[in-house]
Amino acid sequence: MAITVAGLVLVSLAVLDSSGRLRDFEFVDSVAQEAARAAGQQLDQAALLQDGEYRIDQGGHVAEKMANAYLDQNYHDQQMSAEVHFKDGRTLEVSVSKTYRTFMLGLSFPVIGHGTATLVHGVTGPENG
Numbered sequence: 001m002a003i004t005v006a007g008l009v010l011v012s013l014a015v016l017d018s019s020g021r022l023r024d025f026e027f028v029d030s031v032a033q034e035a036a037r038a039a040g041q042q043l044d045q046a047a048l049l050q051d052g053e054y055r056i057d058q059g060g061h062v063a064e065k066m067a068n069a070y071l072d073q074n075y076h077d078q079q080m081s082a083e084v085h086f087k088d089g090r091t092l093e094v095s096v097s098k099t100y101r102t103f104m105l106g107l108s109f110p111v112i113g114h115g116t117a118t119l120v121h122g123v124t125g126p127e128n129g
Contacts, residue, residue, distance in 0.1 A: 017102040021109060024100045028113030031075060032096040035082050038070040039063035039094055040117030047089075054121045055089035067094050090119040 044057040056063055067082035080098040087093060093116045100111045 013104040017105055017107075020103055021100050021111065024098070024111045025113065028080070028096050028098055028111050029115065030113070031071070031078075031080065031115075032082070032094050032113035033115030033117075034074075035067040035070050035096055036092060036094040036115035036117035039067040039082075039084055040092055040119055042066050043119075044089075053089075054119060056086065056092055056119050058086050058089070063092060067096075071096065087116075092117055 040056055040063070042057045042062045044053075044055040044059070047053045047055050061084075063086075064082065064084040067084055071078075071080045071082055078098055080096050083095045083097075085093045085095070093114060095112055095114055097110060097112045100109045101107070102109070
């Protein structure tokens with residue numbers, strides 16, 4: 001009887017900890033999408049002035065700094081970090097990582113979320129060409 005109860009307690013702990021990690025995956029995905037929107041608003045002003053082309057600023061890690069600033073401002077207690085990857089001049093992907101610490105077992109696992117933002121412009125509708 002005692003062995004069965006101990007087994008059920010361990011299974012319950014594993015289910016509880018797994019559901020918490022799944023919640024963290026969903027949370028980090030949504031945070032990555034928000035950080036991608038913040039990073040995607042960083043226009044390359046030189047290209048815009050030079051040839052009228054709307055592009056995301058890829059020089060000087062401006063977009064990555066903005067994504068991390070967004071995380072620091074809104075989720076400073078979560079200890080997350082962002083990494084920005086450019087697909088082209090108008091689209092970027094942000095990967096946000098944090099560590100999930102299990103509730104009962106005291107283990108740590110990495111949790112990584114992804115978000116994508118595409119720069120569009122136009123007054124009445126997107127004019128991406």
